[in-house]
Amino acid sequence: MKKKKLKLIATVVTVVLSASMIGGCTNSNSKLNDEKTKETSAATNVKRTIVDSTGEKIELPEKLEKMAILPWPWVSIIYTLEGSGNNIIAMPKGAKDGYDMSILKNMAPELADVSTDFVDNDGNVNMETMANLKPDAAFCFTGKEAQTEKFKSLGIPVVQVKSAKDMKGLKDIIKITGEALGKEDRSKKLLEWYDKTEKYIESKQSKLENVEKYKVLNFYTTNDMKMYSKSSFNATINDMLGGQSINTTTNAGTANVSMEEVLNYNPDIILISNFDDVVPDDFYNNKLPGQDWSKVSAVVNHKVYKVPCGIYRMEPPNSVEKPIYMLWLASILHPDIFSDVNIEKEISNFLKEFFDYNATQDDIDKVLHKKLYH
Amino acid sequence: MNSSNRNLENIEHEVLSITKYRIIIIVMIFTAILMSVIALCLGRYKIDILDILKVFMSKITAVEHRWDPMTENVIFSLRLPRIIASLLVGSALALSGVTYQGVFKNPLVSPDLLGISSGACVGAALAILLGFGSIGIQISAFTLGIVTVILTTTIPKILKNDSITMLVLSGIIISGVMNSIMGIVKYLADPETQLSAITYWQMGSLAKVVPQDVLFTVPLILISTLILMLIRWKINILSLGDSEAKSLGLNIKLTRGITIICSTMLTACAVCICGTIGWVGLVIPHLGRMIVGPDNVRLLPISCVLGGMFMLFIDTLARVITNVEIPLSILTGLIGAPFYFYILSKQRMKLS
Numbered sequence: 001m002k003k004k005k006l007k008l009i010a011t012v013v014t015v016v017l018s019a020s021m022i023g024g025c026t027n028s029n030s031k032l033n034d035e036k037t038k039e040t041s042a043a044t045n046v047k048r049t050i051v052d053s054t055g056e057k058i059e060l061p062e063k064l065e066k067m068a069i070l071p072w073p074w075v076s077i078i079y080t081l082e083g084s085g086n087n088i089i090a091m092p093k094g095a096k097d098g099y100d101m102s103i104l105k106n107m108a109p110e111l112a113d114v115s116t117d118f119v120d121n122d123g124n125v126n127m128e129t130m131a132n133l134k135p136d137a138a139f140c141f142t143g144k145e146a147q148t149e150k151f152k153s154l155g156i157p158v159v160q161v162k163s164a165k166d167m168k169g170l171k172d173i174i175k176i177t178g179e180a181l182g183k184e185d186r187s188k189k190l191l192e193w194y195d196k197t198e199k200y201i202e203s204k205q206s207k208l209e210n211v212e213k214y215k216v217l218n219f220y221t222t223n224d225m226k227m228y229s230k231s232s233f234n235a236t237i238n239d240m241l242g243g244q245s246i247n248t249t250t251n252a253g254t255a256n257v258s259m260e261e262v263l264n265y266n267p268d269i270i271l272i273s274n275f276d277d278v279v280p281d282d283f284y285n286n287k288l289p290g291q292d293w294s295k296v297s298a299v300v301n302h303k304v305y306k307v308p309c310g311i312y313r314m315e316p317p318n319s320v321e322k323p324i325y326m327l328w329l330a331s332i333l334h335p336d337i338f339s340d341v342n343i344e345k346e347i348s349n350f351l352k353e354f355f356d357y358n359a360t361q362d363d364i365d366k367v368l369h370k371k372l373y374h
Numbered sequence: 375m376n377s378s379n380r381n382l383e384n385i386e387h388e389v390l391s392i393t394k395y396r397i398i399i400i401v402m403i404f405t406a407i408l409m410s411v412i413a414l415c416l417g418r419y420k421i422d423i424l425d426i427l428k429v430f431m432s433k434i435t436a437v438e439h440r441w442d443p444m445t446e447n448v449i450f451s452l453r454l455p456r457i458i459a460s461l462l463v464g465s466a467l468a469l470s471g472v473t474y475q476g477v478f479k480n481p482l483v484s485p486d487l488l489g490i491s492s493g494a495c496v497g498a499a500l501a502i503l504l505g506f507g508s509i510g511i512q513i514s515a516f517t518l519g520i521v522t523v524i525l526t527t528t529i530p531k532i533l534k535n536d537s538i539t540m541l542v543l544s545g546i547i548i549s550g551v552m553n554s555i556m557g558i559v560k561y562l563a564d565p566e567t568q569l570s571a572i573t574y575w576q577m578g579s580l581a582k583v584v585p586q587d588v589l590f591t592v593p594l595i596l597i598s599t600l601i602l603m604l605i606r607w608k609i610n611i612l613s614l615g616d617s618e619a620k621s622l623g624l625n626i627k628l629t630r631g632i633t634i635i636c637s638t639m640l641t642a643c644a645v646c647i648c649g650t651i652g653w654v655g656l657v658i659p660h661l662g663r664m665i666v667g668p669d670n671v672r673l674l675p676i677s678c679v680l681g682g683m684f685m686l687f688i689d690t691l692a693r694v695i696t697n698v699e700i701p702l703s704i705l706t707g708l709i710g711a712p713f714y715f716y717i718l719s720k721q722r723m724k725l726s
Contacts, residue, residue, distance in 0.1 A: 117697040117698070118697065120698040120699070122570035122571075122574065123567075123570065124574065124579075124581065124698070124699060126418060126581075126693070126697050126698065126699055127452050127581070128417045128418035128419040128448065128452060128693065129418045129419075129697050131418075131419040131444055131447070131448045131452065132418060132419050132420075134444060143505075143567070145507050145508055146508045146582040146584065147582070149584050150451065150452070150582070150584070153447060153451035153452075153584070154444065154447045154448070154451060154452070155443065155444065155447055226565065250564060251564075252564030252565075252567070252568075253564075254564075254565065255565075256565065
């Protein structure tokens, strides 16, 4: 009898708990909506609706005060459009490393304590940590539906953009971000700068038609021989400036390339990224483990450069300072044609116009990695 | 012949009284429920246990809402789906493991024997490579897992050798082929975005589970579990050996076929919810045998509950220990393998 009673109690408890659990699962969404609208209509009456890269309409609060940003370069785009980092509460460690190595560290001390441990190096977000941070909006790249679903189920709106493969892609990101932040005036200013640079390069196209197309090698990470691929934004820029890129077959932005392929290609110019600590001297002294660069044209002719790093690394396709990268590369590839480029002035103009920051000569030298060249 | 005699003798030594068994199973179910409630409270996002009870009560009756809406979100969107999914996955894998061990008369067998995990891996990797969404990845993993098992069971038919050894060997062959294909897919994958997704899936995680995923696989898991529970006494007869079973009137081919299909279905569903997870199907049946003995009539339900509890424990550990989620296979390996050693040392290799 005792055992039967026990069994009965057990069954009742189980049924009650499972009923509430199942009820919770199915009713929670509708209940959540009621609560959410009650809460938000009380707190912030004004909401903005924007359309992001997926074509979806997204409702954002009027003022975004707590933003969680997942793609590394987007942090500096948002910083540029906001003019400060006060409203950013979470960014990945890769972006934080970029911040630490750039001049942004001096310009934006408010970003020093931003949370970075909600996402691991592969981009997997810990949703509970995110829930703890309670952001107003999350910014992600497209292609991660499961993650977006989780954000939405927590009541966090997600703004998605596609990683840029060309100038138009980058301009779309700037435009959408401007709308999301309510800073269309600043995004317009930024886009005007992009247009101006594009027009300038286009004006030189006739002169670039008959020049020798020097071979550029754009490194992503040096030790595992990962390059920016032929379908990346950087390859498009190489073409625009009268250069060429190494052949890769992938659709992705980066690709592994073997040493044999590099020797076959024999690049005239090597660009080292800011994702590792490799410097031109490592190539000149052939100090890279497992690789022999001594016979390569770029090394023989001392044409190995490290891509500048302004408020963020400039080699990724989504870097906000891409026009500076383009002009910098132009003056390396064809200095005679692009003789009127003053890269130092471009850098200080950008910093003054958007942040009212007077760059010192030390700042500019740091951006251009001047101490690596002799 | 000898093993079957030993089987009967050992059962006499280790049999539990029916009441003891019933108590054990009730206590286990209670513990599982308790563990679920505790798991609901644990996590990086701090929630009071009183708030949890209030949230649940608010679904049944009217209770004043004095908690942050984010709390409700975290409970129902993040934790509850994971808890239910881990219970389902754990019990499915354990049940499938127990069945395989019974059918193949070998306690060293795990659900991966017929190559379902390697096949599902390839399916998911291909889907990630081709850019399918999460539903596409699940369907692809499920389909390719089933196809692999079909291939494995077809080889003995082609070679006209129906023995267990042949089945195991063809499992090894197909798994080998699938693993090589996996290598090719990983090589072609974009190192920036796809490769980490594939590896993450291979190591198993419940972090991305949404209720819709679980809804699609729950009916399959429940039906397969029900069928296996109904015919679990037949697995006892199967484990006596082919000729013994025949003489007792069992349709070997049919029973073996049904059990293999059901276990494969269970493993495929588990794998497509959360990726491949090893060790559960191997270790939990042994633990079950330690508690209730080798009688499959008792072993199957116990393994179900134990498997669910184990997976719940592992998943809760995975999301609570550090900020970065630890993939499940790593934890099941780190905990399961030494645990397996402990079980075997306790049993002194009495693999009956």
